[in-house]
Amino acid sequence: MKSRNRFALSLWLALAASTCLTAPSLAQNVAARSGHIAELSKAGKYSEAIPLAEKLLADMEKTYGPAHRDVAGALNNLGQLYSSTGRDAEAEPLYKRAISIFEKTTGLDSIEVASTLNNLAALYQRQERFADAEPLFKRALAIRERSLGASHPDLAQSLNNMATHYEKQGRHRDSEPLFRRALAIYEKVGGPEHPAVATLLNNLGQVAKVQGRYAEAEPMIRRSLAIREKALGADHPDVARSLNNLADLYERRGRLADAEPLYERALAIRERAVGADHPDTAISANNLAFLYRAKGRVADALPLVQRLIGSSRAQIRVALPILFDAQRRQLLPSEQALNDALNVIQRGTQSSAASAVNKLAVRIAAGNDRLAELVRRDQDLGSETEALDKAIVAAVSKDRARRDAATEARGKARLAAISAERATLQKTLAREFPDYSALSSPLPITAKEIQSLLTSDEAMVLFAVAEKESFAFAITREGFDWKPLPIGGEALSQKIAAFRRGLDIAGLTEASGKSGLFDLALANELYTDLLAPLEPLIRDKRSLLIAPSGALTALPFHLLVTEKPPLAIPEKFEGYRDAAWLLKRQAVSVLPSVTSLKALRAFARRDPGAKPMTGFGDPLFDPSKQGGDRRTAIKTASRSVVTGAYTEFWRGAGVDRARLAQALPQLPDTADELNAVAKDLGVPASDIHLGADASETTLKRTPLADYAIIYFATHGLVAGDVKGLAEPSLALSIPAQPSEFDDGLLTSSEVAQLKLNADWVVLSACNTIAGDKPGAEALSGLARSFFYAGARALLVTHWSVDSAAATRLTTSTFDRLKADPKLGRAEVLRQAMLAYLNDASSPRNAYPGFWGPFALIGEGAAR
Template sequence: MKSHNRLIFSACLALLSGTCFSAPSLAQKGDAAALSVKIRDLGRAGKYAEAVALAERQVESLEKKHGPAHRDVGSALSNLGYAYANHGRDSEAEPLYKRAIVILERTVGADSPEVAATLTNLASLYQRQQRHADAEPLFKRALVVRERSLPSGHPDLGQSLNNLATHYEKLGRHGDSEPLFKRALAIYEKAAGPEHPAVATLLNNLGQVGKVQRRYGEAEPLIKRSLAIREKVLGREHPDVARSLNNLADLYERQGRYAEAQPLFERALAIRQHAVGADHPDTANSTNNLAAFYQASGRPGDALPLVERLIGNGRAQPRAALPVLADAERQQLMPREEAVNDMLNVIQRGTQSAAASAVNKLAVRLAAGSDRLAELVRRDQDLASEAEALDKSIVSAVSKERSKRDAASEQRARTRLAAISTERASLQKTLSAEFPGYAALSNPSPMTVKEIQSLLSENEAMVQFAVTEVESYVIAITRDSFDWKPIPRGAETLSQKIATFRRGLDLGKASDASGKSGLFDLALAHEMYGMLLAPVEALIKDKPSLLVASSGALTALPFHLLVTEKPAAAIPETFEGYRDAAWLLKRQAVSILPSAASLKALRALAARREQSTKPMTGFGDPLFNPAVKPGDGNRATRTAARSLATGAYTDFWQGAGVDRARLSDVLPQLPDTADELNAIGKNLGVAASDIHLGEDASETTLKRIPLADYGIVYFATHGLVAGDVKGLAEPSLALSIPKQPSEFDDGLLTASEVAQLKLNADWVVLSACNTIAGDKPGAEALSGLARSFFYAGARALLVSHWAVSSEAATRLAISTFDRLNANPRLGRAEALRQAMLAYLNDTSSPRNAYPAFWGPFALIGEGAAR
């Protein structure tokens, strides 16, 4: 039997949220207090449905007695949220927690224990949803409140220590988590005794830390002691017993002790099915764990029914389901096409990116057809996006100390949220009454092989990747065939290799061929090709156009720079040596799809959109420093990279915003972008009034013109990636900086502002630096500017993978549009391919052969002529 290092660890750490049940206040007497205690005890006993029913009655009773804003109502709402969360009803729990926080802050103060408890409950919910960035500040705030208000040995302080430690552990920060777990354990053993359920939770968590670090001899007795306490104190059928069983089973599986692991996994699943029902997230997690175990221990026939059940309710996890389906197909336990369709289902449901979600929303609007329905849908989507942003701002606010909060701003946000909720409720009634088919339209099913094939031309191949912790998969589809293969590399290995791959594309190391260790490694590019595409080469190699739907780390990989044949040398003696490499680009034009489903959105549904009436509008050569006039600048300025020195970014942050005066001093002017836009505009017959340069290349101009009239919307400027400027939470495009910045026009067009635009563009060009990047370092690529432009109404984007030479950007863009203008049926991806090859094959300078210069751009979305 083979070993299988499944990562179920993140699902098995436990928060001490059970102690976050809000106790009745001194004002609560008699029946109300007794009811609160009974709700808490039902939750601790795992009788979640009964706890929910009682908690709902308590809220209703207290609201009738005291009104909706009383302190006891706040506590009761927090308790009801906790009961819902235990029952797997997170979407109902979250708004209750937030409402409780508002009430409790007003009635007992922002630094009260009740507020700390509710902050912890909300953070716990976020952590369970893997929203770690939202959870961390809430956990920290709760800990600060309790450290200030409680003695050092108080159990609630132990709870906060455990919860913050759990957060660190889920992020792999073992050195930060373990001492906090030990400190919390010491507090609880002293305060509550050695057999308290909270002691069991902490023993479980410490055992998990040891387990993932392969300190099995230390981990096993800790987890066993945790299990023994829970069985004795809580009963053998309690859901927390299932948690300890899962953890001990996983420990045994990691050691190859399969006979001991199996009954523990099976018992954990049975407990959860009985306690919380078949559809609860915890039950789904146990089902995925057991399926993966059966697969790892050589029993695919037992694993398959579990996976099929999970696929049916939409809860199959790729890390568990994909190996089972792959093996079932190999062993002919299910038909090949059915297996691949199920794999596609799991991938599409389990790896939905933010950019793919934006394309899906666009597709819903396009498929709506009628002007009124499309208008209503767009309004509802815009309101939902606004509510999400406001909600994040409020959550961020409540995680801060009182002295750093703006009460008036928070109240404005809450008032606006209430107004949005009312308007969306009205919209939903209208949609249901006037357009009863809208619900099905807004929740499309995953695409099958045949559906994808019907959208492909004879000249196209699509590859869909799925990345899991242990191994990954590639599915290749053409119009008349399909294939799939495993990739024996997991997420961590792929991330490391792609980071190394990209280090060779730093323009700063490409001035000459010295320092070879920092130059692009052709051998690694060939290794990556062999790993990712060679397994399906026979199916895809003869198709001129390659569509790539990737996920995770692979979204940061420039696929066109893979090398299809073994190079003569990993790093050539001179730059000219790069010209002879067998770049994938020489064989195929590459388009990147946010998801497989986006192909349907961009093709079948986009055919319904109205054609734009004007060819192009462009924004370039923005004015960053009023002292520098448009068109000024020497050759050095004209060839500057469209990026800044990363190390200097934080210098531009002052107080509550970007110091645009200082930023303008260091942003190089880009006069060559005026040449770029004018040349392209001339070839496309663009009116001079549609090219906006200098002071006119501003947010004010952009937001006031009818962008939906233009087939191409073009930006030639600097790009700022989120995280590069301290406090700048979103990727942005730099436009002309006004003398008097305002909320309407501050010189930075952020991703959220882009999402509010109304486009009807076949192509949005972002001739700037690193515009493919995500919202923050390490985030999913394609999730920032790309997501927002798709949502706004773009079918395709031209973006860059790294800081690009301004001279190279201008040359590549002009060359691409020249080719497309000469032959409109060429397609965007092929025009870009030819432009890059022309640059690569230009022998006038050795640097032209180096991929950092000719290869920065990628085509995202629809690359074919349509």
């Protein structure tokens, strides 16, 4: 985004007004110091204000104790200063602590609580954590609407914050009425020249601008700028915000000469006011660099981009086109341009799955058993902290009637205990393993490092997706290339959604007609868009290692078609057999990120579990049928259930597992699947858990680190399928008496607590590649958790898989791996899919919805 509409109305509580202060001289001292800090903050002199605010907080804690209401005010104020200078990681715990103190000392519905909720929500909003921010903004607005009059400026502030939250998500119809209501309040209370009026005019101008209503937007943004210059002075950061937004308007209208001096002035103001490393300064530098490039001044843009790369704040949409042009104009050596581009991509597109792989790599690279144990403990505590933090934020977002004080108190006590334990762990790590910090914070991987990790038969392909254009990179042991792609994120999302139509066989019926079948022409079009520009470098390599981003994580690359088909949709299913599938040419494996290659190869364990496999399948979903004949179930059942029906399975505080059990069809084929694979690999029957034994209890009591392969053959539930289920899960046997330890659903957070040492994990279920919730980042959820737990590769599915097809594909894959272990996982999966595709015994065998659901995530080569 080119600008951020942050409403910077400071809350400086009148500390001296508290009746709790018993020493007048102390009260006066605090009031004077607080007032001075507030004036510095108002003037944008944050570097002067912060040390004074830190000292004031320390003095107040010493005098009044850590839980005093005025200490909460000081915490909130210091948090605002940190937030204003981009130090969000330091601001967040201050806000949380302030909210906790205020709730105890001023009440759950106090104005002080509302103000601090607003500040914490604004922090989350800047980080694009919209789901965390929205309930906080709503609770703050509700408190102020109840407590204040309809014309109070604090109510206007909440209206503005709520509107800004909506606007950042493109919800213009929700945002604009709230902005206008807030503007009316401020014009009435503060007059037409008040700085808050400027903020609302700026925000309304932004709403009009992004909708293309330029003639309406320009006078509002210009008036905002004039008010701010008059009221705040020419060098205030808020003036820079209006300058930036007006410049963006001119740029959108093609008035580049008018935009340039405004961007330059905004950057200069921000550099002086908040420093070169502040996020707002980076926004201005990115915008100016983008403008220079649009004017053909790549030589002027390049130094700005290189400075942004150094501070890890370069935007992909800005940096990659400039680096590409600089290379082409010989302003940069080609290898340096590539490495700078890789740096930007790695710092800008780190997925949660990639982070999990990196954490696993840190533990593996530690080598020393004691170090690995300490690191795992610290990482587990960090994950628990994140979960508890989210729970506490969710709690403070609720109305008084829905709060659970006892649960909140336990959560806060646990957080304090974790903080103490992690502090001790960090001291131990620093004392016993001084090199650990370098290991845990690896630098971005370079092109030469990637080349050194590839074999002569491999090519790595990675993508960077921006709003209007994207970039594709190819690296082999012998060379590299990268190309701009004239397609942006939204267009890619639409194409991929259309591409996936007809693949989910659960929704495919005779009534679908040809229009509901897989489109070969679109598959070829996507190949032309994404891989054809790199074909000279990659086409002769046997294996493709693809690191997708954004919408591309939902694309099964092996189903791209390399040659234009005679018909988009063949007359008969057999016609799909002759398509030029990419799979016919190359094996494909998917990497969560560029750095995952190094994590999985340079630090790969050579000591997987000693036992070949353990598996869990054909779980018992309805305990009342235990011991009955379940083999009469339909053998071709899809491993999914109609999504819409899941919303009926939520009752009270948990999933209604009785109704869920009735809706989940049994999967007797999964027993055949597991038994067949077990026979191939010489796995004893005691390591295959079926029926009631395929339970969470069995799983959690099994020494999983002893096994090279962990195999699940069951239903997969994507978050959002079951109302109230906030994370993806695998359905295991549902016990007659569900407990916290075993409720029949193995969630991704429970997976992350497992201890694995697995060459790979097989998730022969439905849609196990999906993210945590509809529209979320893919390759997260279950994939992230299994990587974190200790898997080096995952076999996952892109859509609801036909049960018989899953059995055939997986048994064929393991058959081939046993026959020739040197082939590697990606190649044996490729051969299994091709054998299915080429089997002419049934017309449907040629249809990709049956033979193509699986994808190999992680290390696809032979171990």
